[in-house]
Amino acid sequence: MEKLLPRFLEYVTTDTQSDPYSQSTPSTEKQWDLAKKLVMELHQIGMQEVSIDENAYIMATLPSNIDKKVPTIGFVSHFDTSPDFSGKNVKPQIIENYDGKDIVLNKLNNIVLSPDYFEDLKAYEGQTLITTDGTTLLGADDKAGVAEIITAMEYLIKHPEIKHGKIRIAFTPDEEIGRGAHKFDVEKFGAEWAYTMDGSQVGELEYENFNAAKAKITITGKSVHPGYAKNKMVNAIGIANDYLTHLPPSEVPEHTTGREGFFHVHKIKGEIEKAEIDLIIRDHDAVHFQARKDLLNDIKEKLNKKYGEFVSLTIENQYKNMREKVEPVFHIVEIAEEAMKSLQIEPIIKPIRGGTDGSQLSFMGLPCPNIFAGGHNFHGKYEYVPLESMEKAVMVIVKICELTASQIK
Secondary structure, eight states, X not given: OTTHHXXXXXXXXXXOBOOTTXXXXXXXXXXXXXXXXXXXXXXXXXXXXXXEOTTOOEEEEEOOOSSSOOOOEEEEEEOOBOTTXXXXXXXXXXXXXXXXXXXXXXXXXXXXXXXXXXGGGGGGTTSOEEEOOSSSOOOHHHHHHHHHHHHHHHHHHXXXXXXXXXXXXXXXXXXXXXXTTTTOOHHHHOOSEXXXXXXXXXXXXXXXBOEEEEEEEEEEOBOOOGGGOTTTOBOHHHHHXXXXXXXXXXXXXXXXXXXXXXXXXXXXXXXXXXXXXXXXXXXXXXXXXXXXXXXXXXXXXXXXHHHOXXXXXEEEXXXXXXXXXXXXXXXXXXXXHHHHHHTTOOOEEOOBSSOOHHHHHHHTTOOOOEEEOOOBSTTSTTOEEEHHHHHHHHHHHHHHHHHHHHTOO
């Protein structure tokens, strides 16, 4: 366990930001830098069947150390970081014995991590926190998960008295841009089920996620000299604004929680002759999810009737709620829950307000609930992770391996 912190620090200081506009896999060449380091490390700690393919997907095996046949299980994390905020020149700060007060991340720029705003901080008084320096994200999403999985495997190798079946692990690129599972070879992985170590606070155990789609609204206008534009000009910007006024104002990320879905407009660009709106659609309920897609089409039809045929819409499904694939094998959730309880960790079972590689993997034939990795405030300068949370995640992995083997008669 003593290697957990230095391992994590090395990972986060390697820039692995992914790029949604790239068509390659991985989407950025720099993801290879950490991928190659991870392969070397897996060999060094004694893992077997270590492989990395042409798309930087890494897999490795910890062989069974028992005679009886037990299920092969897996653990998965991603090593890319979000394109939403810089991951270059990450300078992690270590706050030992956190006093529960404001943490000055960057004095020069007056950037402060405060429990008055981020209330979760209050739970970690007395613990060791790893934070940013206020200029980058940290990368605990999901390099904490990567560090935890490798540390757990190293722990099991050093403690052969802990009996377990065959364990498979995998690290993927490009999860942050929704492609982490796209080229994942489930058959090669060969596990009956797996867990993504990609959640947040201690105790999180998730087997539901959003149904997700992305949409693009394109408005084609007509540019005419404004002095002579009456009944001639079609201003695409104005129609785009009209489209947005038809979306329910309360159904946005900043006003929703729990299982409430939303529309999220994340990009607008426009001129008189052309305007584009990019948005995402999220909902845990399949019926409500379809209703949201229908609403976008209804707005399009209404505006085309009002202005003429100037508005077009494309909707692309991204991923589905993995609940339907996990519930038939619900014992895999119960094992993780039992593992946490045996370690005096209170399980927090709730839906993911986002996506996960586990969703896509579940529909590819690898049921894959999500477990906490310990971090908070992902994708920005206020990201932090308590070391003690990471240590607990390591022990949950170890305990799941042990319980899976012991419960099979």
